[in-house]
Amino acid sequence: MAEKVTIADVARHANVSRQTVSNVLNSPEVVKEGTRQRVLAAVETLGYRVSAAARQMRTGRSRLLAVRIETTQDGMNVFDRFLHGLTESAARSGYRVLLYAAGDDRAEIATIDQLLGEFEPDGFVLTSTHHGDPRASWLAERDLPFVTFGRPWGAPAAGHPWVDVDGAAGTESATRHLLGEGHRRIGFIGWEAGSGVGDDRKAGWSRTLAAEGLDAGLTLETDGSSAQGQAAARELTGRGATALVCVSDSVALGALQVLPAVVGFDDTPVAAAVGLTSLGQPLAEAAAHCVDLLTGRLSGRPAAAHVLLTPSLVIRKEPRS
Amino acid sequence: MAEKVTIADVARHANVSRQTVSNVLNSPEVVKEGTRQRVLAAVETLGYRVSAAARQMRTGRSRLLAVRIETTQDGMNVFDRFLHGLTESAARSGYRVLLYAAGDDRAEIATIDQLLGEFEPDGFVLTSTHHGDPRASWLAERDLPFVTFGRPWGAPAAGHPWVDVDGAAGTESATRHLLGEGHRRIGFIGWEAGSGVGDDRKAGWSRTLAAEGLDAGLTLETDGSSAQGQAAARELTGRGATALVCVSDSVALGALQVLPAVVGFDDTPVAAAVGLTSLGQPLAEAAAHCVDLLTGRLSGRPAAAHVLLTPSLVIRKEPRS
DNA sequence: TCTAAGGGTTTGATCGATCTAAAAGCTGTG
DNA sequence: CACAGCTTTTAGATCGATCAAACCCTTAGA
Numbered sequence: 001m002a003e004k005v006t007i008a009d010v011a012r013h014a015n016v017s018r019q020t021v022s023n024v025l026n027s028p029e030v031v032k033e034g035t036r037q038r039v040l041a042a043v044e045t046l047g048y049r050v051s052a053a054a055r056q057m058r059t060g061r062s063r064l065l066a067v068r069i070e071t072t073q074d075g076m077n078v079f080d081r082f083l084h085g086l087t088e089s090a091a092r093s094g095y096r097v098l099l100y101a102a103g104d105d106r107a108e109i110a111t112i113d114q115l116l117g118e119f120e121p122d123g124f125v126l127t128s129t130h131h132g133d134p135r136a137s138w139l140a141e142r143d144l145p146f147v148t149f150g151r152p153w154g155a156p157a158a159g160h161p162w163v164d165v166d167g168a169a170g171t172e173s174a175t176r177h178l179l180g181e182g183h184r185r186i187g188f189i190g191w192e193a194g195s196g197v198g199d200d201r202k203a204g205w206s207r208t209l210a211a212e213g214l215d216a217g218l219t220l221e222t223d224g225s226s227a228q229g230q231a232a233a234r235e236l237t238g239r240g241a242t243a244l245v246c247v248s249d250s251v252a253l254g255a256l257q258v259l260p261a262v263v264g265f266d267d268t269p270v271a272a273a274v275g276l277t278s279l280g281q282p283l284a285e286a287a288a289h290c291v292d293l294l295t296g297r298l299s300g301r302p303a304a305a306h307v308l309l310t311p312s313l314v315i316r317k318e319p320r321s
Numbered sequence: 322m323a324e325k326v327t328i329a330d331v332a333r334h335a336n337v338s339r340q341t342v343s344n345v346l347n348s349p350e351v352v353k354e355g356t357r358q359r360v361l362a363a364v365e366t367l368g369y370r371v372s373a374a375a376r377q378m379r380t381g382r383s384r385l386l387a388v389r390i391e392t393t394q395d396g397m398n399v400f401d402r403f404l405h406g407l408t409e410s411a412a413r414s415g416y417r418v419l420l421y422a423a424g425d426d427r428a429e430i431a432t433i434d435q436l437l438g439e440f441e442p443d444g445f446v447l448t449s450t451h452h453g454d455p456r457a458s459w460l461a462e463r464d465l466p467f468v469t470f471g472r473p474w475g476a477p478a479a480g481h482p483w484v485d486v487d488g489a490a491g492t493e494s495a496t497r498h499l500l501g502e503g504h505r506r507i508g509f510i511g512w513e514a515g516s517g518v519g520d521d522r523k524a525g526w527s528r529t530l531a532a533e534g535l536d537a538g539l540t541l542e543t544d545g546s547s548a549q550g551q552a553a554a555r556e557l558t559g560r561g562a563t564a565l566v567c568v569s570d571s572v573a574l575g576a577l578q579v580l581p582a583v584v585g586f587d588d589t590p591v592a593a594a595v596g597l598t599s600l601g602q603p604l605a606e607a608a609a610h611c612v613d614l615l616t617g618r619l620s621g622r623p624a625a626a627h628v629l630l631t632p633s634l635v636i637r638k639e640p641r642s
Numbered sequence: 643t644c645t646a647a648g649g650g651t652t653t654g655a656t657c658g659a660t661c662t663a664a665a666a667g668c669t670g671t672g
Numbered sequence: 673c674a675c676a677g678c679t680t681t682t683a684g685a686t687c688g689a690t691c692a693a694a695c696c697c698t699t700a701g702a
Contacts, residue, residue, distance in 0.1 A: 049438025054658035117370025226594035375688035
């Protein structure tokens with residue numbers, strides 16, 4: 001194990017004081033070019049890296065962003081792609097991602113509280129926002145820096161930064177795609193009403209049909225499983241539907257057993273595997289925006305902004321013979 | 322934002338010295354019962370939590386485990402479930418999980434090196450081990466604590482702790498299941514030879530057929546995609562196969578378009594969705610063992626142990642009409 | 643009675659970086 | 673040649689915990 005190199009070692013090696021080394025790294029503009037070079041060279045040859053712990057001690061900043069790792073639900077989740085993007089973007093901005101697990105909102109708040117005392121993350125990223133979400137208000141009350149990936153459903157006036165994907169725009173483009181292929185009786189298989197995300201996705205479908213003067217009554221709610229998706233697809237085709245827009249790939253996969261003109265949501269690996277047309281969320285981009293908003297807030301730039309990204313329709317032919 | 326509570330605050334409140342508070346938390350046995358209670362009460366009322374940074378400064382231990390977040394490949398990855406288990410198990414042992422991203426082995430080593438200088442993680446968890454893996458040897462040379470999730474393929478004598486799932490045992494049980502259903506011509510769709518994991522899974526199938534005196538020639542290699550899985554299934558059924566064991570759910574999904582008697586590997590959400598029988602890896606358990614081995618090493622307990630877990634066959638009826 | 647041996651608790655130093663404040667180096671001007 | 677007015681560099685103090693060693697007190701043995 002390499003003996004650790006401290007700022008004092010670098011200072012000695014470059015014949016300057018500790019503080020000058022610190023300045024070279026943190027406020028290069030106050031240091032004379034010559035010394036700067038000399039110090040940088042010393043940093044290089046010694047392989048010096050600032051100790052995050054020591055820095056945190058003094059500055060109170062940990063360069064850590066905390067995120068809860070989602071439990072994979074029944075569905076085919078896309079969270080890992082978001083997390084990957086978050087980790088990469090954070091690294092580019094000099095931050096690292098700290099994970100935590102929590103069963104429900106209360107447990108999550110307790111964990112956040114604990115983390116604040118121990119590791120003091122500089123910011124939090126909340127995912128899966130929902131109606132009456134207590135986490136955002138808890139953080140907001142304490143004036144802690146955070147972003148949500150997901151709109152503040154039911155609290156549109158919430159002043160915190162957020163990033164989300166425009167589900168309605170997605171299903172609108174899916175619906176238009178099916179219209180373009182000549183379909184006129186297009187159904188929608190959703191989740192139970194009440195979830196912000198689900199309602200939003202449904203809205204895009206219905207407003208598009210309404211705009212064309214078509215029937216927006218061919219819709220059913222499910223629990224999100226493929227089985228119920230398949231059942232719903234049977235029912236809806238029975239009622240005349242020739243194409244279906246689905247709230248998720250999971251549901252779409254079930255529907256695909258019934259008819260070919262189906263569009264899913266999330267563009268999961270499954271969609272690619274079975275040749276399902278689906279709406280892809282720009283997750284890496286969303287993650288990058290989360291990091292931007294958060295680090296912006298952290299470096300004192302203006303607050304409260306939000307970003308709404310548009311999913312893109314990935315059109316596939318069903319490969320099934 | 323709550324003003325932070327330090328150990329000195331607790332000491333003052335309980336009328337003892339800082340060190341006594343520290344002892345109550347770290348070596349309770351040296352403190353008299355009465356004082357212990359008093360200090361704990363003070364800790365409670367003040368809501369004190371040790372500052373990880375300050376502790377790390379002094380002890381050199383960060384209580385952080387670092388893990389690379391995998392890039393979701395073409396396949397339907399299961400990494401997020403492992404990661405979730407890891408986060409939970411780590412928390413139970415008082416550790417947190419720090420994520421990092423890296424494109425290839427060299428980049429990963431560079432990142433680990435950097436992390437060591439900055440955040441000083443106490444241990445590392447390497448995933449996706451493969452032949453000639455330079456990461457394990459790099460860490461081993463420096464005598465840094467780590468575990469791998471995956472055997473040291475090609476270096477069976479490697480002295481580091483590892484956890485893995487017995488792929489061969491899995492495909493063996495899958496093959497026996499198909500034998501039990503009366504199949505005699507059972508094929509195997511794999512990956513290209515050379516990957517430890519793929520070869521292992523194939524071995525379980527072939528040794529089982531060999532033990533029964535049956536033909537183990539019905540096998541093809543693919544790139545792991547559903548499309549190639551489907552093509553391979555066509556070819557193999559053409560050569561007389563009536564059932565197929567597959568190296569992954571992705572491949573199995575393709576095969577499922579050709580014939581019903583298919584077993585996949587990983588028990589991904591897709592398998593559940595389409596009613597595919599599949600081998601489930603005990604990921605939460607694997608993660609827990611990783612944490613155990615690592616924290617064991619960290620607290621000075623004996624080194625080098627390993628754990629081989631058995632996957633379980635999840636039998637499903639194909640729901641397709 | 644005096645000393646030794648511990649149990650229980652406290653004091654001072656320390657980890658490595660950054661903050662603050664002030665010293666030292668320049669430059670140009672009167 | 674001194675000095676104001678900069679620029680550049682430096683010397684302590686500090687963040688919050690733990691280590692090492694000292695200290696106090698009580699009890700036991702000589």
